[in-house]
Amino acid sequence: MSGSVLIFFAVLFALVFMFRAARIGTVVAFLFAGVLSGPYVLNLFQLTDTWRFLGDLGIIFLWFNIGLQINMKRLWQMKRTIFGFGAAQVLMVAVMLFPLLYTVTSWTIMGAIMVALLLAMSSTSEDLQLLADRDELNTNMGHQTFSILLFQDLLSIPLLAMLPVFAGRSFNLGATAIDIFVLSIGLILGVVIVGRFILNPLLRLVSKLKSKEAFILVVMLTIAVWAVVLGMFDLPAGLGAFLAGMLMSETIYRHQISAEISPYSMLFLALFFVSLGMGLNLPFLIDRWYLVLLGLVGLIAIKFLAIFMVARVRGVPDYDATKIALILAQGGEFGLLMLQTMKQGGINAIPSSHEEILAAIIILSIIATPLLLAVYDWMSRRGRLFPQRHPRQITEMTTDVVPQVVICGFGRVGQIIAKMLAAQKIPYVAIDLSVSAVMVGREAGYNVVYGNTTNADVLRSFGLTPRKTRAVVVALDNATTARDTVLTVKSIAPRVKIFARARNLADSKLLMKEGVSEALPETIESSFFLSHGLLEHLGVSDAKIEALLDDMRANNYEKLSMITETR
Numbered sequence: 001m002s003g004s005v006l007i008f009f010a011v012l013f014a015l016v017f018m019f020r021a022a023r024i025g026t027v028v029a030f031l032f033a034g035v036l037s038g039p040y041v042l043n044l045f046q047l048t049d050t051w052r053f054l055g056d057l058g059i060i061f062l063w064f065n066i067g068l069q070i071n072m073k074r075l076w077q078m079k080r081t082i083f084g085f086g087a088a089q090v091l092m093v094a095v096m097l098f099p100l101l102y103t104v105t106s107w108t109i110m111g112a113i114m115v116a117l118l119l120a121m122s123s124t125s126e127d128l129q130l131l132a133d134r135d136e137l138n139t140n141m142g143h144q145t146f147s148i149l150l151f152q153d154l155l156s157i158p159l160l161a162m163l164p165v166f167a168g169r170s171f172n173l174g175a176t177a178i179d180i181f182v183l184s185i186g187l188i189l190g191v192v193i194v195g196r197f198i199l200n201p202l203l204r205l206v207s208k209l210k211s212k213e214a215f216i217l218v219v220m221l222t223i224a225v226w227a228v229v230l231g232m233f234d235l236p237a238g239l240g241a242f243l244a245g246m247l248m249s250e251t252i253y254r255h256q257i258s259a260e261i262s263p264y265s266m267l268f269l270a271l272f273f274v275s276l277g278m279g280l281n282l283p284f285l286i287d288r289w290y291l292v293l294l295g296l297v298g299l300i301a302i303k304f305l306a307i308f309m310v311a312r313v314r315g316v317p318d319y320d321a322t323k324i325a326l327i328l329a330q331g332g333e334f335g336l337l338m339l340q341t342m343k344q345g346g347i348n349a350i351p352s353s354h355e356e357i358l359a360a361i362i363i364l365s366i367i368a369t370p371l372l373l374a375v376y377d378w379m380s381r382r383g384r385l386f387p388q389r390h391p392r393q394i395t396e397m398t399t400d401v402v403p404q405v406v407i408c409g410f411g412r413v414g415q416i417i418a419k420m421l422a423a424q425k426i427p428y429v430a431i432d433l434s435v436s437a438v439m440v441g442r443e444a445g446y447n448v449v450y451g452n453t454t455n456a457d458v459l460r461s462f463g464l465t466p467r468k469t470r471a472v473v474v475a476l477d478n479a480t481t482a483r484d485t486v487l488t489v490k491s492i493a494p495r496v497k498i499f500a501r502a503r504n505l506a507d508s509k510l511l512m513k514e515g516v517s518e519a520l521p522e523t524i525e526s527s528f529f530l531s532h533g534l535l536e537h538l539g540v541s542d543a544k545i546e547a548l549l550d551d552m553r554a555n556n557y558e559k560l561s562m563i564t565e566t567r
Contacts, residue, residue, distance in 0.1 A: 004044040008037050012274075022374065027126045028367045030270045034277020047278045051271075056237070058272025059337055061265035062125055063238040064223050066153045067245020068258055081144055085314055086151025089328070092306040093120035100298070111349045115358065117159060118335040119299060121152045122328040123366050125269060130327060130370060141320040144311075145327055156334050157239060194247065203253050207435045207450070216260050222248070238337065252438060252450040259457035276336060276363060284353075285360050295361040300368065303329040326376055330369045331362030403429040403463045408453040408485050409475035410437045410446070413501050417473055418446050429462050454484040456492055466493040474500040474516070479507040486514045528552070 015029035015036075037044040045051065097116040102109065127149055131137040137146065199222065206214050226240035226247075248257050285292055304325045311321035339355050342348075350358075405421055407414050410432035418441075421428045430448040432438055441448035451458040453476070463469065472489050476482040479502070486498060500519040502508035511519040528549050535545050 004037075007042070008033070008044050011036055011042075019370075026270075027123070027129060027273055028370055030273035031277045031363060031367055034274040035280055035282075036277075037274070038278035038280065038282075040280075040282040045278065047275065051275045051278060054268065054271040055275035056272075058265075058268040058270070058275075059238050059333070060223060060227060060241040061261070061268045062272070062333060064241040064245040064261070065258070065265055066124060067242040067247075068249050068254060070150065070153070070246055070249055081147035082151045082154075085144060085310065086148045086155075088310045088314070089148050089307050090117070090120045090152065090155060092310050093303050096302050096306050100302075105350075105354070107350050107354075114338075114349055117155075118338055118358075119303070119331055119362075121156065121332040121334045122149060122303075123330055123332040123369070124149045124153060125333060126330070126366055126369060127327050130373065141323055144316065144320070145324050148307075148324075148328060152332070152334070153242075157242070159334075159338070160239060199247060200251060203251060204435050207253070207433070210433060212260065212452075215256075216264075219248070219257055219261055220264075252435075252442075255449065255458055255461040256451045256455075258461065259452070259455045262457060272333075276359075280360060280363065281356055284356060288357060291357055292360050292364065295357065296364050296368065299331065299361055299365055300329045300372075323376070326372055327369065329372075330365035332366075335362050402468055403427050403447075404468070404470045405429075405473065406459065406462065406464050406469055406471075406489075407431065407473045407475060408489075409473075409477070409482075409501075410434070410441055410448050411475060411477060414473070414475035415441070415446070417475065418448070422446075431458070431462055454481060454488050456488050459488060459492055464489065464492050464496075466495065469493055469496050471497045471499060474498060474511070476501065477503065479503065479510065482507070483510060483514055486511060486516055490515055 012029070012033045015032050016026050019026060019029040036042055039046055094113070094116040097119055098112055101107065101115055102112040105112065107115070127145065128137070131142045131145060136142040202218060203215075206218050223241050223244045226244040227237035228240070230240035230243070231237050248254060307325040307328050308321050311324055312318065316324065336359055339359055343352070343355065404426055405428040407417055407428055407430040410418070410430045414430055414432070418428060418430050428447060430441065430446060431451045431453050432441075432448060433450070433452055435450060438448050438450045449462060451462060453459065453474075464472070472493075474482050474485050474489075476485060482500060482502075486500065489496065489498060498516045500508075500511045500516045502511055502519045502521045505521045505524060508519040508521040532545055532549065535548075536542070
């Protein structure tokens with residue numbers, strides 16, 4: 001067993017290294033690792049219940065992360081793109097796929113409609129990862145791609161609820177629509193009630209402990225509770241995780257939760273893709289390779305054409321429309337999840353052998369997407385498609401102001417700095433791990449948010465970037481935390497100017513050593529302020545006082561350091 005594990009991780013590392021070096025997403029590496037380690041190649045593992053359980057956890061975390069990105073404010077800001085572009089894309093793909101599927105197969109009308117809608121969905125995890133890796137998530141093209149994925153994620157909820165209709169168990173669409181409406185209202189009310197009266201007070205209480213472990217456990221417990229509750233109503237556990245994410249997206253803890261839970265979600269999502277690769281029935285698929293190949297080419301071609309046409313009708317430039325269509329031309333995890341749910345629930349909307357072929361087509365389309373993007377990039381660089389264009393960064397499409405200054409810590413020093421920046425109308429964001437400080441600051445009108453400033457993902461999510469951030473203020477009273485924050489800031493934006501608060505000269509020297517531009521020791525500077533008033537009262541001129549203080553501040557308070565050492 002230990003030898004199999006060693007070989008598995010060696011294969012996984014080699015694949016991830018190769019695909020990342022080739023600028024291809026790691027999702028493909030995980031899928032290939034599953035195929036190679038499965039029963040039909042190296043036979044390192046069998047697709048046991050343990051692997052299926054780990055894959056199910058990956059799906060739950062995927063749904064939670066999707067829900068965490070959805071809140072009412074964001075939906076309202078992006079409503080036109082989400083419900084315009086997203087709905088048009090799904091409808092166009094389904095309309096083009098349905099007649100083809102119904103003609104070439106023996107499926108029922110409802111079965112063909114269901115598969116057409118499933119294939120219209122794209123891979124959220126892969127596409128978001130590709131956009132992030134290519135630094136295109138905050139471009140106009142990335143914004144529109146994300147909107148389409150968001151609509152697809154929202155559409156997945158009624159599709160799951162309509163499985164009995166697709167399976168032919170119920171043909172009363174009106175009754176089903178009413179059921180879905182009542183269920184949605186009940187879930188929304190449940191989210192509001194639980195969030196306001198249980199989750200928010202609980203998170204506030206746990207945050208005061210300042211324990212990372214307790215914070216993560218509360219988040220995971222919330223995911224598990226919602227998954228179990230919806231399972232009791234015969235609804236997918238993923239829907240519960242999705243609602244848990246939506247619930248937490250409305251709190252001030254959203255960015256911190258995303259940063260803390262991200263490593264775990266990526267781990268389980270990787271295991272999900274590995275289990276998918278293991279589950280491919282290679283002998284069966286090899287015997288029907290021509291069907292898989294035709295299905296793969298047909299799916300990518302039809303989706304590409306449909307999305308490209310919708311994008312051009314909406315006035316998207318041809319080069320952006322081409323990239324959007326290429327990124328979204330694959331099948332998605334939701335289609336695989338639906339096929340798996342039908343298999344486990346005994347829902348025979350289409351023959352089981354066809355489900356195997358469909359799963360293989362979706363998986364291969366996910367693998368093909370980064371490869372096609374690599375070919376696209378290669379052809380673009382050589383001017384064979386479009387001239388080289390820099391992606392247009394978006395700021396006008398969101399009401400969130402990009403901060404020029406990031407304030408780490410919102411105690412007395414942070415509050416004074418924020419007040420002075422606001423007076424000069426300089427956009428800023430203040431970050432603090434104290435819930436009470438955040439709540440009081442927000443009520444007073446300050447732009448202060450909850451988060452751990454030693455976490456790079458938190459700083460990035462709140463706007464710290466190498467190019468747009470002009471300065472960072474570290475106003476933390478703990479020297480160790482301040483130093484860790486400085487190191488984290490430097491890892492993201494090495495050249496940004498950092499102004500720090502230090503309690504004493506020793507802390508000041510420590511922070512200056514880590515690359516802080518200015519680190520003013522509070523005790524010494526307060527003494528300078530008092531001395532200035534005293535000398536002025538005794539008749540010493542301002543020029544002489546300033547010269548004296550400048551001399552004492554020279555070389556990072558070198559003269560004062562000597563005095564301190566001789567005491």
